[in-house]
Amino acid sequence: MSAGPARPDRNAGPAARPDGGAAAGLALCGGTVVTSLDPVTVVAADVVIAGDRIATVGTAPAGVPRRDCSQTLVLPGNVCAHHHLYSALSRGMPVRPPAPQNFLQILQRLWWRLDRALDESAVRLSALVGGLDAVRAGTTTVIDHHASPNVIDGSLDIIADALAELGLRSVLCYEVTDRDGMARAAAGVAENRRFLATPHRLARGMVGAHASFTLGDDTLAACAEAAADSGVGVHIHVAEDAVDQRDADAAYGVRVVERLARAGVLGPDALLAHCVHVTGPEIEQIASAGAAVAHNPRSNMNNRVGYSPLARGRTRLALGTDGIGGDMFAESQLAYFRAMEAGCGPEADWPLRRLAQGARIVGRSFGEPRYGTIQPGAPADLTVLGYPPPTPVTAENLAGHWVFGVSSRHVRDVIVAGDLVVADGRATRVDEALIAHGAAREAERLWARLDGIAPHPFTPKGA
Numbered sequence: 001m002s003a004g005p006a007r008p009d010r011n012a013g014p015a016a017r018p019d020g021g022a023a024a025g026l027a028l029c030g031g032t033v034v035t036s037l038d039p040v041t042v043v044a045a046d047v048v049i050a051g052d053r054i055a056t057v058g059t060a061p062a063g064v065p066r067r068d069c070s071q072t073l074v075l076p077g078n079v080c081a082h083h084h085l086y087s088a089l090s091r092g093m094p095v096r097p098p099a100p101q102n103f104l105q106i107l108q109r110l111w112w113r114l115d116r117a118l119d120e121s122a123v124r125l126s127a128l129v130g131g132l133d134a135v136r137a138g139t140t141t142v143i144d145h146h147a148s149p150n151v152i153d154g155s156l157d158i159i160a161d162a163l164a165e166l167g168l169r170s171v172l173c174y175e176v177t178d179r180d181g182m183a184r185a186a187a188g189v190a191e192n193r194r195f196l197a198t199p200h201r202l203a204r205g206m207v208g209a210h211a212s213f214t215l216g217d218d219t220l221a222a223c224a225e226a227a228a229d230s231g232v233g234v235h236i237h238v239a240e241d242a243v244d245q246r247d248a249d250a251a252y253g254v255r256v257v258e259r260l261a262r263a264g265v266l267g268p269d270a271l272l273a274h275c276v277h278v279t280g281p282e283i284e285q286i287a288s289a290g291a292a293v294a295h296n297p298r299s300n301m302n303n304r305v306g307y308s309p310l311a312r313g314r315t316r317l318a319l320g321t322d323g324i325g326g327d328m329f330a331e332s333q334l335a336y337f338r339a340m341e342a343g344c345g346p347e348a349d350w351p352l353r354r355l356a357q358g359a360r361i362v363g364r365s366f367g368e369p370r371y372g373t374i375q376p377g378a379p380a381d382l383t384v385l386g387y388p389p390p391t392p393v394t395a396e397n398l399a400g401h402w403v404f405g406v407s408s409r410h411v412r413d414v415i416v417a418g419d420l421v422v423a424d425g426r427a428t429r430v431d432e433a434l435i436a437h438g439a440a441r442e443a444e445r446l447w448a449r450l451d452g453i454a455p456h457p458f459t460p461k462g463a
């Protein structure tokens with residue numbers, strides 16, 4: 001598509017609000033407020049929102065519209081640090097036999113067929129469905145990694161606009177790769193640059209790159225250059241499967257993390273997804289560079305790629321779903337249980353600190369260091385859980401409630417940038433049934449197109 005000029009309202013706040021909402025201020029009254037997940041801090045207070053920010057945590061003044069939050073937990077909104085919204089219409093999709101036997105075959109026979117079948121309409125519906133799933137689950141920001149090789153130019157605006165319709169915050173990027181040819185690789189870099197230069201109220205960008213094993217030196221350098229020029233980091237899959245390391249060794253004679261370091265990709269703005277097959281020196285290199293890592297335990301289990309050694313240690317580890325929905329309560333709970341099973345023996349608040357790390361990545365992207373906390377001046381991204389606790393809730397035992405008690409079924413309200421985007425369990429800005437109906441029809445068309453697309457022939461070295 002032709003991107004065209006930026007719509008003038010992309011950078012503007014909401015206009016007149018039928019519910020009174022943030023323009024008049026809003027007070028969430030009487031809840032148990034988790035003001036921080038790392039360290040865990042819990043207070044009984046009203047939270048007063050003015051505009052897109054938290055004004056006060058304490059006692060709401062008279063005259064501000066009030067919302068009763070007694071018997072609720074008021075939390076910082078969750079962040080999904082690695083998502084693929086473009087996969088949202090693949091749920092239940094028939095997989096043509098033979099079934100994939102390994103990670104590379106999963107890419108060749110499933111995801112690298114699906115991404116080539118996406119058109120503008122499917123990209124939009126995928127973002128709407130995936131975004132709605134996330135915000136209904138209490139996720140206020142999605143950090144997404146997008147691929148649609150036959151709709152590259154303008155694709156990130158389609159997603160940003162769809163998520164803005166829902167009122168969801170996002171950090172977006174286009175997945176640059178050489179696997180679909182050099183023209184599309186260049187178009188991918190250009191799309192990242194174009195989007196990064198376009199103002200959006202609720203969206204920011206990174207430079208997306210697929211993975212070392214589908215990126216030649218020139219394209220990897222172009223990604224690093226685009227990121228440096230825009231003052232952002234590269235969001236890239238790293239050693240998700242051993243095939244990534246085998247390719248780096250066979251083609252370049254280095255380990256993946258070293259290759260990224262030499263290309264200038266490794267730094268405090270980088271976001272590395274997975275990091276399953278990394279060894280001691282690489283773990284140290286990642287930690288020393290200050291790069292963030294998105295740990296996706298459900299996806300890793302589903303793809304049988306292994307367990308990341310970074311679950312323990314000093315890495316800036318956040319949590320992502322890698323496209324398995326947007327429910328970070330579910331992901332963080334599974335992450336905890338998997339860490340226990342792996343013998344990591346994580347502290348009880350380990351999943352909470354991982355979620356706080358995701359919020360810090362978002363804070364970095366938006367230039368909001370208080371993002372992910374509930375304190376005066378912080379962006380007002382909050383989730384209210386209708387959770388009358390069956391046992392006392394304190395800072396010391398919140399993790400126990402988190403892992404063994406709460407879930408997305410408790411999500412009552414979600415506020416993003418001061419805007420009440422989910423109220424009483426329903427999205428306020430869109431017709432959920434209409435989106436589901438449109439998505440189901442879109443999925444039928446998408447799945448039909450998929451029948452005509454062969455498994456992707458791209459094979460890395462050393463595979």
Ligand SMILES: [Zn+2]
Nearest residue numbers: 145237273322
């Ligand atoms: Zn991924």
